[in-house]
Amino acid sequence: MTRIGLTGGIATGKSHVVRLLRDAGVPVVDSDVLARHAVAPGTPGLAAIVERFGPGIVSVSGQLDRAKLGELVFRDVGARRDLEAIVHPVVRRGIAEFYHEVPPGTGLAVADIPLLFETHGERNFDKVIVVSCARVTQIDRIVARDGLSREAAERRVAAQLPIEEKVKRADYVISTDGTFEETDAQVAALLAALRS
Numbered sequence: 001m002t003r004i005g006l007t008g009g010i011a012t013g014k015s016h017v018v019r020l021l022r023d024a025g026v027p028v029v030d031s032d033v034l035a036r037h038a039v040a041p042g043t044p045g046l047a048a049i050v051e052r053f054g055p056g057i058v059s060v061s062g063q064l065d066r067a068k069l070g071e072l073v074f075r076d077v078g079a080r081r082d083l084e085a086i087v088h089p090v091v092r093r094g095i096a097e098f099y100h101e102v103p104p105g106t107g108l109a110v111a112d113i114p115l116l117f118e119t120h121g122e123r124n125f126d127k128v129i130v131v132s133c134a135r136v137t138q139i140d141r142i143v144a145r146d147g148l149s150r151e152a153a154e155r156r157v158a159a160q161l162p163i164e165e166k167v168k169r170a171d172y173v174i175s176t177d178g179t180f181e182e183t184d185a186q187v188a189a190l191l192a193a194l195r196s
Contacts, residue, residue: 002108002194003099003124007116008131009163010156011141013176013183017131018112020187027109029098031091038090039064048086053079074155088119095124108194117161117169129190130170132163133177 006021006028008014022028038045041062050058053072059065073080095111102109110129113121122128133141135157142153167173174186 005125034094
């Protein structure tokens with residue numbers, strides 16, 4: 001089995017690429033889903049976050065207030081590192097379990113990890129795919145999707161390794177600057193190459 005790490009930047013179009021891979025029968029684990037489970041109510045992860053950031057980081061329903069936490073960690077590098085130290089080990093274990101459970105004979109399986117290079121996780125994969133688009137496109141998509149100001153969107157993009165650096169380190173690149181059809185064609189061609 002070929003272990004593939006899929007990464008990119010915020011709002012580069014990874015979710016669309018992941019949908020295409022799943023539709024094509026490729027097993028995919030989403031590290032963002034694992035991260036959400038790691039901080040669900042009642043977990044040691046949420047308890048650690050409350051200990052570090054205070055009880056105000058939890059909503060009245062007992063859920064982590066992601067918007068409030070996002071404001072904190074995208075303004076403060078130390079806070080972001082503290083959060084990552086809580087969440088990343090749990091995510092790494094979840095990815096290892098995913099690969100352990102992939103059925104024998106599966107040709108390839110993908111782990112979707114937004115911070116793959118930032119966490120030096122690329123060494124755990126046979127190949128790395130980077131989903132990229134122009135920085136201005138990222139900002140525009142974040143503003144439209146999340147209703148954030150351009151300044152807040154810029155902070156989120158700046159918190160990650162520049163997409164150009166990720167592209168340089170990739171084995172394969174999917175560009176999402178064009179139409180959905182163009183992206184779909186790139187994914188289909190890449191899958192054909194990986195499966196041949």
